[in-house]
Amino acid sequence: MLRRAREIALSLAIPQPPRRATARRGLGDLEQLPFRGSAEDIDLEATVENLVAKPVPEPSDIVVRERIRQRRAMVLLLDVSGSMRGERVRSAAAAVGAMVGEFARDDLAVIAFWSDAARIVPMGQGGTPGGILETLVRIPARGLTNVEQPLRLARDELARVPAAEGRVLLLSDCVHNAGPDPRAAAASLPRLDVLLDTSGEKDVDLGRDLARLGRGRLETVRTFRDLPGALSRILSP
Template identity: 60%
Template sequence: MPLADLDRAGAADAETRRRAQAIARRLSVPRPPQDRRPRRGVGELRSLPWSGGSDELDLERTLDALAGKPFPEDRDVVVRERVRQRRSVVLVVDVSGSMRGERVRTAAAAVGALAGELARDRVGVVAFWSDAAVLVRPGEQVGPLAVLDLLLRVPTQGLTNVTFALETAGRLLAGVPARDARVLLLSDCVHNAGPDPRPTAGRLPRLDVLLDVSGERDVDLGRDLARLGRGRLRLVRGHPDVAAALGAVFTD
């Protein structure tokens, strides 16, 4: 759904909608690199210069490329290949008691903006406190404003069980190739319920951490989670910092 749809009146409160719009205007998430290795039945079918992979000839385009060339080259042969350009991303949002008020609105706005920016990808959303709730499963078609509404309907409550949230995200990514899967944790990382989340982070295909430092926080844990999850850590103090931080974690 286009980011412009955030302008519609909806159930999300006006301040969170304003923050989402501000983030969306500045947000630019790079597309994933093309994976042109042959994978039967997977990815978008496109016509590309032959590079030693597909043997499915695009005859019409090959004839056009060869026209008038007495000494054709390999790259003049055009084939049909499936190009994989979709990620599976699970956004894990802390709605525990320590993330109430302004902090949870900033997190919700970030998720709403990302849901629009990642419209071509398979995006899931998990809200967590001492428990966790799957709000959107990867591949479900849910617009940015609807994601905001879902998040803001979850009451900020209880302790913070990062481990259970990451385990829930991992289950949603089961069966997805590691190169296409990643988890983004939005939290203050004040983990105070459940076992140590570090081993769980190490089992995820990739974990990036957007850590709210506007109040109580645990930067050391956030740093460890990102390192063990082979991802990046970015610190934010409010919604003006979010777009640049999100852009940075998606640069590779």
């Protein structure tokens, strides 16, 4: 499982989130830093201030404005119900483990679900890819599939996150057979993308509805080799 997670991570090209343009002071968030060899914008006022009293200036006296990287808040929902047993849940768990490493600089939550749901990693508490993967593979795939409950938990995790930064990724076969209809919960999320396992029993129609109502996209996979491309397409800006 760890080897598979590493294989997925190596072939996974997760696009970086967009940056907020900061062409002039007063527009957006700015961070002033010493010059380090390259810069998109020099803060002339602050630089002149530094140089006035220095007959021999140093490169660090030049003050630049950096574009501020927008953080993401991602909630990963992993289906560990009985219909996802065996190879299906192992591949999905490996994908989650790989993504934990890729999102190390972002806020991340991981929720596993079946007829019930459990927060494996609450938002902002972190965790190592290996540790999270080990926890996930120790959860036995069993029971019915309640897709609605993890969507509600994901909404709670993102309650204090700006809508533009919050995303939810559902890894499931979408064979919903327990709990309320999940469509209303999907519509309440800032964005919901669905990674649908089609290697066995599946409900493509529900997966498509959830992605549409969640203003996201649906990608289907049959084996773990399909995961890198599908994840990269989902996470493209």
